[in-house]
Amino acid sequence: MRSVITVVSVTLVIAGAAAALFWLVRGRRGFGTPVERAAFAALHEASLAAPLLRDGLGPDSARKAARHLRALLAAPALAVVGDGELLAWDGVGRHHTAQAVAHTGDAIDAGRPWLVPADTIDCGDLECPVRAAVVVPLVVDGLVVGALTVYARQMSAGLVRAAGEVAHWVIAQLELAELDRSRTRMMEAELRALRAQISPHFVYNSLTAIASFVRTDPAQARELLLEFAELTRYSLRKHGEFSTLAEELRSVDRYLRLERARFGARLRVDLLIAPEVLPVAVPFLCLQPIVENAVRHGLGPKAAPGLITIRAEDAGAECRISVEDDGVGMDPEQVRLQLAGEAEGDSLGLGNVDERLRAVFGDEYGLVVETAPGAGTKISVRVPKYRNGVRAS
Amino acid sequence: MNPGHGLAALAVVLVATLAFGVYGLRLSRGTSDFYVASREISPLLNASAIGGEYLSAASFLGVAGLVMAYGVDMLAYPVGYTAGYLVLLLLVAAPLRRSGAYTLPDFAEERLGSLAVRRVAGVLVAVIAWLYLVPQLQGAGLTLQTVTGAPRWAGAVVVAAVVVGVAAAGGMRSVTLVQGFQFWLKLTAIAVPALFLVMAWRSAGAPALTGPDIPRFDRTTVVTLQDPVRFDVTQPVTVRVTGRLDGTPYTAGAVRLGDGGHTATAGTALTFPPGAAVPHRHGLAPASGARWADPLSGAGGRSHPLYALYSILLATLLGTMGLPHVLVRFYTNPDGRAARRTTLLVLVLLSGFYLLPTVYGALGRVLAPQLLLTGQTDTAVLVLPQLTQAGEGGRLLAALATAGAFAAFVSTASGLTVSVAGVVSQDLLRGSTRGFRWASLAAGIPPLVMATATHGLPVADAIGLAFAVAASSFCPLLVLGIWWRGLTDLGALLGLVAGGGLAAVAVVLTSVRGAGHGWSAALLAQPAAWTVPVAFTVMITVSLLTRHRLSPAAVDRVMLRMHLPEEVGSGGSALPPVRPPTAGRS
Numbered sequence: 001m002r003s004v005i006t007v008v009s010v011t012l013v014i015a016g017a018a019a020a021l022f023w024l025v026r027g028r029r030g031f032g033t034p035v036e037r038a039a040f041a042a043l044h045e046a047s048l049a050a051p052l053l054r055d056g057l058g059p060d061s062a063r064k065a066a067r068h069l070r071a072l073l074a075a076p077a078l079a080v081v082g083d084g085e086l087l088a089w090d091g092v093g094r095h096h097t098a099q100a101v102a103h104t105g106d107a108i109d110a111g112r113p114w115l116v117p118a119d120t121i122d123c124g125d126l127e128c129p130v131r132a133a134v135v136v137p138l139v140v141d142g143l144v145v146g147a148l149t150v151y152a153r154q155m156s157a158g159l160v161r162a163a164g165e166v167a168h169w170v171i172a173q174l175e176l177a178e179l180d181r182s183r184t185r186m187m188e189a190e191l192r193a194l195r196a197q198i199s200p201h202f203v204y205n206s207l208t209a210i211a212s213f214v215r216t217d218p219a220q221a222r223e224l225l226l227e228f229a230e231l232t233r234y235s236l237r238k239h240g241e242f243s244t245l246a247e248e249l250r251s252v253d254r255y256l257r258l259e260r261a262r263f264g265a266r267l268r269v270d271l272l273i274a275p276e277v278l279p280v281a282v283p284f285l286c287l288q289p290i291v292e293n294a295v296r297h298g299l300g301p302k303a304a305p306g307l308i309t310i311r312a313e314d315a316g317a318e319c320r321i322s323v324e325d326d327g328v329g330m331d332p333e334q335v336r337l338q339l340a341g342e343a344e345g346d347s348l349g350l351g352n353v354d355e356r357l358r359a360v361f362g363d364e365y366g367l368v369v370e371t372a373p374g375a376g377t378k379i380s381v382r383v384p385k386y387r388n389g390v391r392a393s
Numbered sequence: 394m395n396p397g398h399g400l401a402a403l404a405v406v407l408v409a410t411l412a413f414g415v416y417g418l419r420l421s422r423g424t425s426d427f428y429v430a431s432r433e434i435s436p437l438l439n440a441s442a443i444g445g446e447y448l449s450a451a452s453f454l455g456v457a458g459l460v461m462a463y464g465v466d467m468l469a470y471p472v473g474y475t476a477g478y479l480v481l482l483l484l485v486a487a488p489l490r491r492s493g494a495y496t497l498p499d500f501a502e503e504r505l506g507s508l509a510v511r512r513v514a515g516v517l518v519a520v521i522a523w524l525y526l527v528p529q530l531q532g533a534g535l536t537l538q539t540v541t542g543a544p545r546w547a548g549a550v551v552v553a554a555v556v557v558g559v560a561a562a563g564g565m566r567s568v569t570l571v572q573g574f575q576f577w578l579k580l581t582a583i584a585v586p587a588l589f590l591v592m593a594w595r596s597a598g599a600p601a602l603t604g605p606d607i608p609r610f611d612r613t614t615v616v617t618l619q620d621p622v623r624f625d626v627t628q629p630v631t632v633r634v635t636g637r638l639d640g641t642p643y644t645a646g647a648v649r650l651g652d653g654g655h656t657a658t659a660g661t662a663l664t665f666p667p668g669a670a671v672p673h674r675h676g677l678a679p680a681s682g683a684r685w686a687d688p689l690s691g692a693g694g695r696s697h698p699l700y701a702l703y704s705i706l707l708a709t710l711l712g713t714m715g716l717p718h719v720l721v722r723f724y725t726n727p728d729g730r731a732a733r734r735t736t737l738l739v740l741v742l743l744s745g746f747y748l749l750p751t752v753y754g755a756l757g758r759v760l761a762p763q764l765l766l767t768g769q770t771d772t773a774v775l776v777l778p779q780l781t782q783a784g785e786g787g788r789l790l791a792a793l794a795t796a797g798a799f800a801a802f803v804s805t806a807s808g809l810t811v812s813v814a815g816v817v818s819q820d821l822l823r824g825s826t827r828g829f830r831w832a833s834l835a836a837g838i839p840p841l842v843m844a845t846a847t848h849g850l851p852v853a854d855a856i857g858l859a860f861a862v863a864a865s866s867f868c869p870l871l872v873l874g875i876w877w878r879g880l881t882d883l884g885a886l887l888g889l890v891a892g893g894g895l896a897a898v899a900v901v902l903t904s905v906r907g908a909g910h911g912w913s914a915a916l917l918a919q920p921a922a923w924t925v926p927v928a929f930t931v932m933i934t935v936s937l938l939t940r941h942r943l944s945p946a947a948v949d950r951v952m953l954r955m956h957l958p959e960e961v962g963s964g965g966s967a968l969p970p971v972r973p974p975t976a977g978r979s
Contacts, residue, residue, distance in 0.1 A: 014901065016839075017520065060944045275569060275725045281493060316560075316811060316829045317496070317819035384819070386499035388506075391954070 045071045046169065053173035054180065057138070057146055062087035069170070073162055075150045076129040079103075082138075082146035093130035093151060095123060104147040107135035111144065113164055115155060129153050134160045136167035140174045187359055188241070190352060199292065202258075209262040224261050227254045235285060244392040245312060245319065245383075246278040248287045252310070255288055259295050267299060270309040277312050277319040280385050281392040283356045289349030290323045290367075290379050298327025298377050319385055324378040330371045339367065350379075361387060398792035399540030406578075406799040407555050410571070410807070436731055440738035442569045443722045445576035447474075447739075448746060449525070449805035450532030453579060453798055455853025456747065458770035460754025462677055462851070464685040464692035467754075469702050470853050471747035473709025473860075475740060481714040482736040488875045488955035490723050490732065497717060497867055498816060504874045504951055507882035510889070515820045517866050517893045518717045519836070522813040524859035524900060525716070526806055526840035528852045532771070533802045534844065535852075538619060539772045540795050546845040552799070553844075556806045557837035560814055561830040569725055575804040576742065582797020583749045586778035586790045590756050593781035600759050603686040607679040608671045608762035616763040617662045624657075624766055626650045627679055628670040636661025663766075674768035685758065697915040700922060705857055708921030712860030715867025717816070718808035753777055771852050774798070810836045847904060857919070858900040865924035866893030869932050875955060877933075878948050884936030892928020896920050 032040065049068035052061045062080040066088040070078040077091030079100040086100045103121070107114030116133040123130070132155040138146045148170060150163040206228055213221035231254040234247070249271075260267050291310070299306035309324045341351040354367040361384055371377040384390075452474065459467035494500035498514040501507070530549035537548030594600070600611070607627075618636075629651050634643040637658040654675060657663065665671075673679045678694030691698040713719060726732040757764060757773040761780050764770045775798060778790035813836035818828040850858075866889045873880045899920035906914075916923065 017516065017897070060946065277724075279490075279493070279724050280495075316815040316832075385495040386493065386503075388502055391493055 042072055045069075050173055053170060054177045056177045056181070057082050057087065057174060059087050063090075065170075066090035069148070069166055072166055073150055073159065075152050075159065075163075077151040079149040079151070080146065081149065087146065091151070093128060096121070096130050096151070100149060103133055103149055104135050104137070107137050107147055108144050111137055111139065113137075113160065113167075115160070116149075121151075134163050136163055138167060138171055138174065140171055140178060145174065183359075187356065190356070201296075202255075202292070205262055206258045209258070213261070220261075224258060227257050230254055231258070235288075240392070241284055242281045242390055242392045243284045244278065245280045245282050245321070247392070248282055248285070249273065249278075249310075249312070251285075252287050252291050255291060256295075256308075263295075263299070266305045267295070268305060268307045270307065272309070272311045272313075274312055274314045276314040277385070279392075280319045280383060281387075281390050282321075282381075282383050283353075283360055286353050286357065286381065287321065287323070289353050290381070293350055293379070294323050294325040294327070294377060297330055298325035300327075302327050315382075317385060319383045320380065321383065322378055322380040324376065326376040329373045329375045329377055330369075331373055332369075332371060335369050335371060339369070353381075357381065357383075360390060396541040398788045399795045402792040402796035403537070403540070403551075403799050406796050406803065407551070410555060410803050411559065436726075436734040436738055438569065438573045439722070439725050439731070439735045440742055441573035441576040442725070443478075443572075443719075443735070443739050444742045444746065445572035445574070445579070445800075445804050446718060446722065446808045447743070447805070448576065448579055448801055449856065450529045450798070450801055451853040451856035452747070452750065453583065453801040454532050454536070454771045454774050455528070455851060455856065456750040457753035457757065457773045458764075459851055459853045460751055461757040461773050462693050462765065462770045463695055464680060464690065465688055466690075466692070466695075466698055466702055467853070468751065469705040470709060470857065471750065473706050474713070475743040475747060477710050477713025477860075478736060478739050478743065480710050481719070482733070485714045485871050485875060486723055486732060486736065489720065489871070490726075491957070492951070492955045495724070496720065496812070496816060497715070497870075498820065500874065501870065501885065505880070505882040505885055506947060507886070510882050510886050512820060513886055513889050514867075514870070515816045517862070517889060518816045519813050520893070520897060521715065521859055521863050521866075522717050522809045522836070523840045523843070524862060525856060526809050526837075527844045527847075528850075528855035528859075529802045529806045529809075530840055530844035531855070532852050533799065535769070535771055536775060536795060536798045536802075539769070539775050540791070542619075549841055549844045552802045552806060553837050553841040555803060556810050557833050559807055560810045560833035560836070572804055572808075575800045578800045579797045580742075580746055580749075582793045582800070583746070583753075583774065586774075586794055587749045587752050589782050589786075589790060590752065590760070590777055594756050594760065597760075602682055602755050602759060604682040607681050608758050608765060610665045610667060610669050610671060610762060611759075612667050613664065614763055615662055615664045616766055618657055618659055618767055619769070620767075621656065621658050622767055623654060623675040624672045625654050625675055626652055626672045628652075630665065630669040630672075632666075632669075633664035634661065638663075665763075671762040671765050673765050677765060677768065679765075682758070696910050697912065700915055701919045704861075704919035704922035707925055708857055708861040708864045708919070710864075711868040711925060712862075712864035712921070714871055715863030716860075717812035718805070750774065850904060854918070855904075858896075858903065861919070861921040861924065862893055862896040862900060864921050865896040865928045868925065869928045873929070873932055873936075877936075878952060879936050879940065879943065880932065881936045881939045881942045883939045883942060884932045884934075887935045888928050888932030891931040892924050895927060896924040899924065 045068045049065040049072075052065040052068075055061045057080075062082065066078055066080050067090050069080075070090045075091065077089065077093045077096070079086060079090075079097070080088040081101055081104045084101060086097060089097045089100060099120070103116045106116075113134060113136045116135060118132060121131060121133060130151040131153050133149050133151045134155060135147050135149045137144050138148060148163065148167045150159065150166075152159055206224075210221050210224045210228065213224065231251060234251045234254075253271075256267075256269050260269075291308070294308050299308070307326050309322075311320070311322045311324075313320045335350075338350050339354050341355070350367065350369075358366045365382055365384070368380040369377065370380075452471070456467065456471050459470065489500060492500060492503050494503045497518055498511045501514040502511040530552055531545075533548035533552040534545040535548070537543045537551065538545055597611070629649060631647055631649050633645055634648050634657075635645050636643065638648060638661060639655050639657075650672065655672075670679070676694065678692075680690070680692035684690045685692045689698045689702065695701060723732060726735055753773050757770070757777055761773065761777050764773055764776065769776075775791065775794050778794055779787040781787070782790055810833060814829055814832040817835050818832035821832075869888050869892060870885055874885070899917045903914075903917050906917075
């Protein structure tokens with residue numbers, strides 16, 4: 001009996017593993033009519049090439065994409081040329097690679113598809129499958145960034161048409177890549193905007209608080225000034241979109257020490273940090289605006305002493321960070337406006353953090369704000385511990 | 394054993410774990426510096442936490458059991474478990490920490506930029522963790538059965554429920570403190586009874602452990618069987634039987650056991666006279682003390698001891714780095730220096746701990762030889778304290794050992810469950826919080842089913858198989874990925890599938906067939922010696938054949954990141970920190 005159960009359970013495990021493997025490499029054959037299958041195959045090749053081209057036109061992306069583009073066209077050879085140099089040659093006839101750039105000259109000058117004269121290709125070998133070529137320039141935003149050359153034994157109207165269509169599709173992908181880049185640039189600009197935005201109130205208040213110590217407690221004043229200098233240095237650093245949670249918390253700690261100099265015993269802070277998550281990469285300056293919000297809107301207007309609790313927990317594949325205050329709370333509608341970036345006044349911080357988190361990790365990783373007037377505020381952030389391309393610098 | 398004490402010990406461990414899991418512990422409080430939080434994780438605490446998570450049922454119960462049954466060759470397990478950390482430190486720890494990968498699939502994606510490799514690595518993480526969880530749960534079942542007489546599945550269900558519950562409630566908060574505490578609990582639970590054990594052995598006149606004779610009962614001994622047992626008699630003996638022996642029911646009847654095999658049903662009580670040679674469970678060959686203490690003698694009847702020894706060493710040395718729950722511990726070190734000191738302390742702590750199961754294994758042959766008859770040598774750590782210490786003292790010692798055993802199951806199992814749940818939720822369920830809860834169930838249920846449906850292998854052997862799979866899949870991936878620029882995604886993929894797949898097939902066949910004899914059985918029971926080279930060969934060969942898939946720029950980037958020390962690599966040093974002399978500070 002026991003051995004039967006053993007065999008059954010082991011079989012189940014093997015079946016599970018097999019199913020998982022099948023899911024990984026599931027077959028793509030065996031359905032539809034031949035026409036449908038051809039369409040599927042074409043769409044599949046296109047879908048494989050798309051993400052490569054979305055990185056822009058470079059030797060690496062061109063080399064990988066050329067394979068799929070050639071498969072789409074069923075041509076013996078295909079070349080991708082960019083800005084005066086050959087980026088990729090896929091297929092046969094590699095002895096022609098030296099002339100590949102020269103072939104594209106006329107087409108690029110003309111800015112439209114161009115048939116390469118047979119005599120400029122001929123290598124004397126009658127068996128060579130590379131005897132004719134059509135060149136389509138790749139024009140992105142009115143600028144020629146390169147050309148796509150399709151080689152064949154004989155040029156047919158169908159192949160010329162197909163080459164044109166594929167080139168248009170490539171251009172569309174490159175335009176999307178350009179769009180991606182400008183979106184990144186925009187985010188970087190926004191980050192710079194946030195960085196420049198160490199709030200003037202804070203600078204003023206900190207300096208006043210420090211000034212008040214200069215006579216009574218010079219040592220304390222000196223310490224605070226150094227903290228202030230370090231904080232500014234971190235906030236104004238030029239490079240890097242990401243930082244580690246440890247760095248962020250350190251900067252938050254400096255910020256809080258300066259605030260404590262001002263609020264004195266009115267401000268208490270609790271830190272509960274799981275050491276496992278300290279090296280996690282987070283967007284640069286994503287915590288300080290949240291903590292600043294807690295201090296300014298949560299505790300500032302309140303007479304009684306306030307408590308801010310900052311937690312960072314290890315939760316499986318992600319790290320959970322929350323900032324909680326027992327201050328006066330916020331109007332949920334106001335918070336919604338802030339997160340949507342439509343709020344009046346000087347509290348752009350939360351909306352910006354929310355947007356950057358969503359842009360980096362996806363929409364499900366936005367800020368979560370729990371608040372009501374008089375009930376304090378809790379703002380939570382989830383950050384995946386690892387995400388490809390996200391690295392602290 | 395008195396069930397009351399054992400259950401109380403079990404309850405204390407489980408409630409403490411649940412309480413830690415739900416409430417967490419405060420690492421830092423008040424207006425103190427943030428650095429206090431990170432400094433509080435001293436290398437010693439961190440090393441204890443690593444030890445706490447690492448010392449599993451295999452270490453706590455299994456090593457003693459295997460040493461008792463099969464002799465000193467089995468010391469390869471504790472040696473390999475400990476030295477595996479050294480290999481991990483030398484080859485993998487620092488570059489992996491710098492790479493920013495938190496899990497093995499993360500590393501695969503980071504290094505090779507391939508989602509397919511990431512998925513295969515995810516599947517392998519789940520397979521290894523399940524293989525590792527099964528013996529933990531079986532150990533829990535065995536322990537609860539030994540302590541209270543409850544059925545085998547009960548202990549497994551209790552541990553699985555606690556572990557999945559804690560994971561689903563949001564993981565164990567402040568894991569480091571909990572695990573660190575559990576290491577010292579385990580050490581105490583195995584060290585204190587060991588002291589009494591040595592005293593009992595001395596007061597019994599220190600009978601020789603390595604004599605020329607096979608184990609014998611030193612006094613009239615009643616052996617009550619909890620499971621049906623088939624055993625072989627080599628020296629005929631007259632015993633008193635209550636129960637069913639060889640198909641015949643007896644009530645306190647004297648029976649002459651002749652040479653050859655006999656079977657007895659569960660619940661049968663056999664009373665042996667003093668001086669009788671201990672019949673051994675079928676498949677376990679009686680060995681003289683001298684042979685038991687002689688390396689590579691094949692004591693206990695295992696074939697090809699030399700091959701097995703090297704295979705075990707290879708699996709444990711190289712498998713440690715591929716265990717899903719070990720990696721994350723390295724992130725608790727504030728810097729590389731602390732990481733090195735931590736690893737040194739881990740080696741010291743583990744070496745100290747592993748001396749003790751050996752004591753149980755050696756003294757068990759003299760003080761509790763009936764375990765060789767019942768075949769439950771895995772329970773030696775639980776049973777010995779009570780056999781040697783009569784009265785309340787013995788019961789308390791046994792309760793302590795039970796607490797240690799459950800600490801071992803719970804700490805290792807929760808680390809593994811969280812790892813698997815993380816991988817499943819991230820790669821299959823798109824990483825939502827609710828997904829993590831479901832993933833915890835997915836991580837806990839399959840091993841529970843496997844644990845209740847099967848129990849054939851000794852606990853430490855079963856865990857050795859999990860190490861073998863890890864050594865033949867993740868070890869090549871990590872070592873080649875970190876130290877060889879030429880590894881391609883396709884090479885890694887096929888290597889993982891070939892090495893991990895072959896090892897997994899060997900594991901499955903071994904657990905279905907049980908231990909056997911001859912080369913085929915030895916190769917399947919300890920597959921690492923051939924699956925590890927296969928995995929390396931496949932990865933290297935396929936990578937060389939698919940060299941065109943490499944993109945030198947991307948490899949450069951990853952390699953630089955992994956191998957450049959943090960102090961150089963962190964760009965923050967462009968402007969040196971300004972910290973004027975501190976003379977004026979009060």
